[in-house]
Amino acid sequence: MPDDFALEIAATDGAARTGTLVTPHGVIRTPAFMPVGTQATVKGILPEAVRATGADILLGNTYHLMLRPGAEEVAALGGLHRFMNWPHPILTDSGGFQVMSLATLRKVDADGVTFRSHLDGSTHRLTPERAVEIQTLLGSDIVMQLDECIRLPAARDEIARAMALSLAWAERCKRAFENASPGRALFGIVQGGDDPELRVESARRLVDIGFPGYAVGGLAVGEPQDVMLRMIETVAPVLPADRPRYLMGVGTPEDILEAVARGIDMFDCVMPTRNGRHGLAFTRRGPVNLKNARHAADPRPLDEESTCPAARDYSRAYLHHLVKANEMLGAILLSTVNLAYYQDLTGGMRAAIANGTFEAFRATTRECWDAGDIAPR
Amino acid sequence: MPDDFALEIAATDGAARTGTLVTPHGVIRTPAFMPVGTQATVKGILPEAVRATGADILLGNTYHLMLRPGAEEVAALGGLHRFMNWPHPILTDSGGFQVMSLATLRKVDADGVTFRSHLDGSTHRLTPERAVEIQTLLGSDIVMQLDECIRLPAARDEIARAMALSLAWAERCKRAFENASPGRALFGIVQGGDDPELRVESARRLVDIGFPGYAVGGLAVGEPQDVMLRMIETVAPVLPADRPRYLMGVGTPEDILEAVARGIDMFDCVMPTRNGRHGLAFTRRGPVNLKNARHAADPRPLDEESTCPAARDYSRAYLHHLVKANEMLGAILLSTVNLAYYQDLTGGMRAAIANGTFEAFRATTRECWDAGDIAPR
Numbered sequence: 001m002p003d004d005f006a007l008e009i010a011a012t013d014g015a016a017r018t019g020t021l022v023t024p025h026g027v028i029r030t031p032a033f034m035p036v037g038t039q040a041t042v043k044g045i046l047p048e049a050v051r052a053t054g055a056d057i058l059l060g061n062t063y064h065l066m067l068r069p070g071a072e073e074v075a076a077l078g079g080l081h082r083f084m085n086w087p088h089p090i091l092t093d094s095g096g097f098q099v100m101s102l103a104t105l106r107k108v109d110a111d112g113v114t115f116r117s118h119l120d121g122s123t124h125r126l127t128p129e130r131a132v133e134i135q136t137l138l139g140s141d142i143v144m145q146l147d148e149c150i151r152l153p154a155a156r157d158e159i160a161r162a163m164a165l166s167l168a169w170a171e172r173c174k175r176a177f178e179n180a181s182p183g184r185a186l187f188g189i190v191q192g193g194d195d196p197e198l199r200v201e202s203a204r205r206l207v208d209i210g211f212p213g214y215a216v217g218g219l220a221v222g223e224p225q226d227v228m229l230r231m232i233e234t235v236a237p238v239l240p241a242d243r244p245r246y247l248m249g250v251g252t253p254e255d256i257l258e259a260v261a262r263g264i265d266m267f268d269c270v271m272p273t274r275n276g277r278h279g280l281a282f283t284r285r286g287p288v289n290l291k292n293a294r295h296a297a298d299p300r301p302l303d304e305e306s307t308c309p310a311a312r313d314y315s316r317a318y319l320h321h322l323v324k325a326n327e328m329l330g331a332i333l334l335s336t337v338n339l340a341y342y343q344d345l346t347g348g349m350r351a352a353i354a355n356g357t358f359e360a361f362r363a364t365t366r367e368c369w370d371a372g373d374i375a376p377r
Numbered sequence: 378m379p380d381d382f383a384l385e386i387a388a389t390d391g392a393a394r395t396g397t398l399v400t401p402h403g404v405i406r407t408p409a410f411m412p413v414g415t416q417a418t419v420k421g422i423l424p425e426a427v428r429a430t431g432a433d434i435l436l437g438n439t440y441h442l443m444l445r446p447g448a449e450e451v452a453a454l455g456g457l458h459r460f461m462n463w464p465h466p467i468l469t470d471s472g473g474f475q476v477m478s479l480a481t482l483r484k485v486d487a488d489g490v491t492f493r494s495h496l497d498g499s500t501h502r503l504t505p506e507r508a509v510e511i512q513t514l515l516g517s518d519i520v521m522q523l524d525e526c527i528r529l530p531a532a533r534d535e536i537a538r539a540m541a542l543s544l545a546w547a548e549r550c551k552r553a554f555e556n557a558s559p560g561r562a563l564f565g566i567v568q569g570g571d572d573p574e575l576r577v578e579s580a581r582r583l584v585d586i587g588f589p590g591y592a593v594g595g596l597a598v599g600e601p602q603d604v605m606l607r608m609i610e611t612v613a614p615v616l617p618a619d620r621p622r623y624l625m626g627v628g629t630p631e632d633i634l635e636a637v638a639r640g641i642d643m644f645d646c647v648m649p650t651r652n653g654r655h656g657l658a659f660t661r662r663g664p665v666n667l668k669n670a671r672h673a674a675d676p677r678p679l680d681e682e683s684t685c686p687a688a689r690d691y692s693r694a695y696l697h698h699l700v701k702a703n704e705m706l707g708a709i710l711l712s713t714v715n716l717a718y719y720q721d722l723t724g725g726m727r728a729a730i731a732n733g734t735f736e737a738f739r740a741t742t743r744e745c746w747d748a749g750d751i752a753p754r
Contacts, residue, residue, distance in 0.1 A: 040698065044705040069673065069698045077676055077694050085690050296446065299454055313462050317454050321417065321446045328421040328705060 005185040005212035007244045007265060013358035015236065015263040018350045021213075021244055023089040023141035024183040025081060027056065030244065030265040031349050033256065033342045034059045034091060035272065039068070040084040043273045044332045045339065047086045053308065053336065054343030057089035057141070059268040062134050063098030066124065067117050071137040079139030091142035091268070094131040094173075094189075097217070097249070100149045108148055110165070128172035136180060143180070144215060145173040147189045152223050159193035163202050166191045171209055185212040187246060193218060194227050196234045203238040214239045215246040216264070220255070229258055236263035253282060253345055254369070257362055260349050272342050276335030279323040283311070283341060286369045290334065295320040308340030382562040382589035384621045384642060390735035392613065392640040395727045398590075398621055400466040400518035401560040402458060405433045407621065407642040408726050410633065410719045411468060412649065416441050417451075417461040420650045421709045422716065424463045430685065430713065431720030434466035434518070436645040439511050440475030443501065444494050448514040456516030468519035468645070471508040471550075471566075474594070474626070477526045485525055487542070505549035513557060520557070521592060522550040524566045529600050536570035540579050543568045548586055562589040564623060570595060571604050573611045580615040591616045592623040593641070597632070606635055613640035630659060630722055631746070634739055637726050649719050653712030656700040660688070660718060663746045667711065672697040685717030 007030065009019040021028040035042045035050055037058045042050045050058065060080055065071060077083050080090055096113075099106055103115035112127030126134075131146035147166040150158060170188045177186040188211040192198030206214060216235055219228045232247065239245055246266035247259050256267050272282065279291040283303045288295075298316040306312055310333045322330030345365070352361030384407065386396040398405040412419045412427055414435045419427045427435065437457055442448060454460050457467055473490075476483055480492035480501075489504030503511075508523035524543040527535060547565045554563040565588040569575030583591060593612055596605045609624065616622055623643035624636050633644050649659065656668040660680045665672075675693040683689055687710045699707030722742070729738030 039702045039704055040695070041704050041706040044709070046706070046709065068702060069694070073674065073694075076674065077692060083692070083695050083698075085695075297450065297453065315454060315460070317446070317450075318417070318460050318462075321460075325416045325445060327416055327418050328708065329418040329423070331705065332421070332423065332709070 005183070006242050007213075009242070011354045011356070013353045013356050014261065016260050016349070016353050016358045017263060017265060018353040019265075022183075023057075023185070024181075025087060025089045025141050028089055028266075029056055029350055031256075031260045031346045032056055032266045033346045034266065034268040035339055035342075036061070036268055036270045037084065037086070038270070039064050040074075040080060042335075042339070043277065044328070044335050045273070047084060049336060050086070050339065051088065053340040054347060055088075055339065057091055058086055060090055060092045060138060060140065061098060062092050062095035062131065062138070063102065065092075065138060066095065066126075066134050067119055071134040075137040075139070079137075081139055089141040090139070092135045092138055092140040092144065093248070094135070094144040094146040095126050096131075096147045097149045099126065100151070108165070110168070112146070113148070128169040129176040132173050132176040132186070141184055142213065143177060143184065143186045145170045145186060145188050147191055147217055149191075149218055149221070150193065152193055152218070152221055154193055156195055156198075159191075159195055160198055163191040163193075163198050167202065167205050167209075170206060170211075174209060174211070187211055187213040187215050187244075189215045189217040189248070190235050190239075191218050192231075194223055194231065196231070199231055199235050200238055203235045207238065207240060211243070213244040213246060215248050217248045219247065220249045220251050225255060225258075228255070229262060232259055232262045232264060253342070254366075256342070256345065257349070257365060260346075261358070261362060267346075272338030273335045276338045277331040279330065279334065281311075281319070281334050281341075282338045283373070284365075284368050285371060285373045288316070288373050290316065290319045290323045290330070292320075302337055306337070306340065307344055308337055310334075310336040311340065382560070383619050384590075386619070388731045388733070390730045390733050391638065393637050393726070393730050393735045394640060394642060395730040396642075399560070400434075400562070401558075402464060402466045402518050403433065405466055405643075406727055408633075408637045408723045409433055409643050410723045411436045411643065411645040412716055412719075413438070413645055413647045414461065414463070415647070416445070417457060419712075419716070420654065421705070421712050422650070424461060426713060427463070427716065428465065430717040431724060432465075432716065434468060435463055437467055437469045437515060437517065438475060439469050439472035439508065439515070440479065442469075442515060443472065443503075443511050444496055448511040452514040452516070456514075458516055466518040467516070469512045469515055469517040469521065470625070471512070471521040471523040472503050473508075473524045474526045476503065477528070485542070487545070489523070490525070505546040506553040509550050509553040509563070518561055519590065520554060520561065520563045522547045522563065522565050524568055524594055526568075526595055526598070527570065529570055529595070529598055531570055533572055533575070536568075536572055537575055540568040540570075540575050544579065544582050544586075547583060547588075551586055551588070564588055564590040564592050564621075566592045566594040566625070567612050567616075568595050569608075571600055571608065573608070576608055576612050577615055580612045584615065584617060588620070590621040590623060592625050594625045596624065597626045597628050602632060602635075605632070606639060609636055609639045609641060630719070631743075633719070633722065634726070634742060637723075638735070638739060644723075649715030650712045653710075653715045654708040656707065656711065658688075658696075658711050658718075659715045660750070661742075661745050662748060662750045665693070665750050667693065667696045667700045667707070669697075679714055683714070683717065684721055685714055687711075687713040688717065
């Protein structure tokens with residue numbers, strides 16, 4: 001397994017850190033937000049437009065890609081980077097989460113999980129070895145171990161069982177990854193539900209196995225934000241300082257701000273694109289629902305100071321019109337605005353941590369959200 | 378009425394012509410293909426991306442825009458150019474065609490047409506004067522007269538009645554347009570169905586009234602291509618050589634090639650974007666249906682020599698995947714490819730006419746289409 005994959009920390013500020021990760025397809029600046037390219041596309045956005053929002057790395061979904069078009073098929077076409085015309089870093093998940101949330105008739109055993117495709121009902125199997133193989137065929141820069149994700153709330157013994165199984169699978173994934181090409185990295189995933197003791201045990205045992213990076217999984221599955229933040233506070237100190245920490249599937253801008261404050265480096269979430277498709281824009285002044293009729297005659301852009309042309313060059317009235325008329329361009333523009341906002345937020349955090357002003361940034365950002373969207377002038 | 382709006386003809390080759398039209402928002406190179414921006418957006422394509430395909434001018438639909446968001450509303454927001462962030466020329470139709478094809482319970486009288494919105498059933502009225510007023514509020518560079526469009530086949534006396542009504546409305550539109558701001562132009566529309574005598578009569582009487590440009594309407598409504606081409610051959614010689622000729626709602630690449638050969642200068646059609654949304658690409662080698670499973674493992678781009686990055690940077694396998702997975706990006710890429718192909722086609726014709734090689738261009742283009750899409754190498 002490659003051992004040259006470390007987070008080069010440029011600065012810390014409290015528990016928050018900023019730095020860089022080097023991958024075979026380029027550098028990732030942390031804290032990093034990874035747009036989600038579920039089916040080998042960030043929904044509705046050209047890859048060069050995703051890049052232009054400031055994204056260093058995308059996330060691809062093993063579950064979706066193994067079902068369609070298929071891992072071997074993507075490999076034969078030159079791998080996922082070439083397939084989707086994204087020559088920059090890619091992290092792939094292991095499929096475990098989507099097996100829980102999308103597949104039907106799933107059956108977990110000690111060796112792996114058998115499930116039926118949500119697309120056509122066909123039967124498939126994922127084992128730790130196959131999860132690594134699929135991600136290797138896709139050509140991922142960062143590979144995630146297979147884990148068992150359970151829904152919360154759950155009984156403690158059920159959480160403990162799934163955590164133990166995920167640890168066993170972590171070891172098998174590490175062995176399966178031993179011959180990976182240089183520079184690529186396998187991340188272990190901390191499980192343990194909402195139980196602090198199980199979380200700490202999971203993290204310690206993963207560190208004993210040893211990974212180039214660690215994810216915190218099984219959160220943002222419906223639990224209150226304070227539970228999620230408490231789990232991060234519990235786990236982060238157990239993880240090695242020089243390894244990247246990735247909070248999977250998170251979250252709102254506030255989730256990300258608070259998680260960075262607690263030492264998280266990487267995030268992925270469908271919120272910017274999914275909300276964009278449903279008419280919601282994230283801005284410095286909080287969310288703006290473009291479906292609302294109050295925008296119908298508003299000539300102002302979403303944010304005249306945004307780095308994103310889509311937030312500056314179109315009136316709220318026009319965006320409202322597109323959303324009401326169910327035009328694709330509404331989804332495209334708002335998804336772009338939201339991806340850019342998430343990148344501006346993580347970029348702002350990187351700069352603030354480097355300057356030793358993270359607390360001031362955090363306070364100002366929260367004040368700006370709380371002040372809310374300004375009235376028409 | 379402005380009288381400085383003339384087609385500056387740079388070259389002719391047979392009946393085909395190439396030249397330029399100057400409008401308040403820029404120059405249109407003819408033959409010109411106008412992408413359709415029905416609801417103040419070319420479906421799925423950013424305005425700068427539409428421009429990058431080579432488009433000089435867009436078409437906007439009066440019917441759609443008067444219903445949503447409303448002409449007065451667009452005017453209050455600075456006009457259609459600003460509303461949709463397209464600072465280049467815009468032509469708007471008069472609404473007559475969509476009243477026929479989309480509205481319910483329409484009733485035509487001598488003064489205008491009353492109809493119910495397809496959106497909410499509300500009642501609206503268009504008169505020649507209101508059609509001009511709406512297009513003026515939108516800020517169109519080229520305004521179309523209100524006409525009555527009928528379906529073909531139709532009885533001769535019905536065609537004659539609608540033609541006579543359209544001529545009366547043409548005169549009223551001209552009067553209503555008399556105080557238009559300088560540089561803007563009102564086009565008359567030749568009607569007459571598939572009857573050559575009525576077509577000639579319509580064209581002659583429109584020329585007697587006098588317009589800066591002339592459209593041929595009521596074609597591409599289901600009649601065979603040879604009927605359409607015969608009508609063009611009948612009408613074009615009656616129209617003044619120094620005025621642009623616009624064939625409304627046409628058409629396939631072949632329709633456009635053959636219409637230019639018969640002296641048409643301007644076109645609009647939803648085919649590039651509508652077909653793109655349905656998985657069909659137009660290429661130099663004819664149409665390619667990306668839904669077809671034969672593309673699933675094809676690493677080749679749609680056209681390695683295209684001027685359009687979307688046709689060069691993505692494999693057919695990837696485009697097939699996007700179409701099968703119903704991903705927005707498939708519609709976006711294929712719509713872009715198609716808009717670029719239509720612009721390449723009209724651009725190729727402009728160059729060929731200028732070089733006096735239009736017949737060779739026409740023959741080569743047809744041969745290339747007929748040879749069909751090449752097999753994988």
